[in-house]
Amino acid sequence: MSSESELTDGTDDPISSSDPLVDVLRALVVAVLLAVVGIGVGGILVGAVVLTLLFAGVGVTPLLSIVISLALATGVGFGGVALGYLRYRGLGIDYVGIAVPSLRDVAFVVGGYVASLALLVLASVVISTVGAEPAPNTTAEMGMENPEILLLLIPASFLLIGPGEELLYRGVVQNRLGEALPAAAAIFLASLIFASIHFFSLSGAPRARLVSISVLVLPTLVFGTMYELTDNIVVPALIHGAYNATLFSLLYLTIRFAGMEELPQFVAAASLPL
Template identity: 85%
Template sequence: MSSESDVVDGAGDSVPSSDPLVDVLRALVVALLLAVVGIGVGGLLVGAAVLVLFLAGVSVTPLLSIVISLALATGVGFGGVALGYLRYRGLGLDYVGIDVPSLRDVAFVVAGYVASFALLVLASVVISTVGAEPAPNTTAEMGMENPEILLLLIPASLLLIGPGEELLYRGVVQNRLSEALPAPVAIFLASLIFASIHFFSLSGAPQARLVSISVLVLPTLVFGTMYELTDNIVVPALIHGAYNATLFSLLYVTLQFMDAEQLQQAVLAF
């Protein structure tokens, strides 16, 4: 992906210093700031929208809440922060690599999708074996109470969640890290940052949340690796979107055919 030698930085963010350690620290700080700002901007937009609706006398239902979050937090928040950063540095979309997937890219999408679920199954077996307790996702819990939300989240995974999150966390965060670090390290750190931001979207004890975050890192590593191999942000966006859509679809089917105890176990997988 991008390196210091091939990035023109009009704003000075990635201008190399004489000390490689300084370059690494700068890349880490910028990557973390991007992640925090993305979450912060999304949260502020959602909060402002909810406040406006409340003042207008509109009741914010769980379904409307999800719609607002998808549109403003994931779409405008993550995507806007990513595009704003590119503009700040005087970079175009070619920095993140956006192209119509080739047959080779499609093969990587399929391979990444399969690998993501293989790692999820492996992690589930390990967690079950050691007796660890993962934390359920609050969105999945909301979907259990309001199944119509899941039907919305399935297409939204492909249209908003995958593209929005990948544009910021792979296209910008991972790329920025790769300017100062080897690709495998950049992929791991970007994946760790991405998984860690989900701490507040989980419920339960901190230890249980850490278990879930450790599981989330695994498919995220696949997203980052496929991006590095293809230089096309559409590839991890499709893998991520299809991965999430499948999980929401499985949860919806589970709601229709399983009892309460099985439902509880299913939601822990999210």
């Protein structure tokens, strides 16, 4: 999305300075800080609630832990940080672009959904061919042991995961980068930042985690591109939600009807975002 030179960061100083390099560095620092703060706020909220429940004698089951994470980390954490940043800069929600999808937007949603899954399949084939080892996603592994969690994650993909993550990483992070960089660079950097935060939601060796992160960058590039083309945050949120819901559904069906005991590489390589 295009930036406006008069936007400010909550002070009397304009976002744009006389030095383009300073603008770029400032945008990068803010983008990374937003990602870190989003994760930090979500983690603190989840930790506080879990500790409170434990002190109250309430057992925290895997299903309950997922519910808490979805509501507080993804919803309140990511969404709250995004809205807080907009408030800090004196910007309205129109900064991220939000509207009922038009027929054109729906076409981009369908195209983006197909493209993101196609890239996932292609990346999985490449990984299998070269013999690289992806890192399993801890949420997917938890779903292997507790399939009912996957049934919760399917609607949550549309209601919390897609909207919360896209609001922060596309609506705020990508837009902030776009104020100092060309659209293509902003899309790539926002996708790289988003993929990198999943390092700690993966299990396995660091090298395997990097393999999964490199795969995760691909669908997020699609999310960012569709957002740039439509200026409507609802579009990447729907694509993101549909992408996740599809993978969670496939995993659930595989567990129930194929008696799977190990995480399939198709899902392991996907690094399901949460």
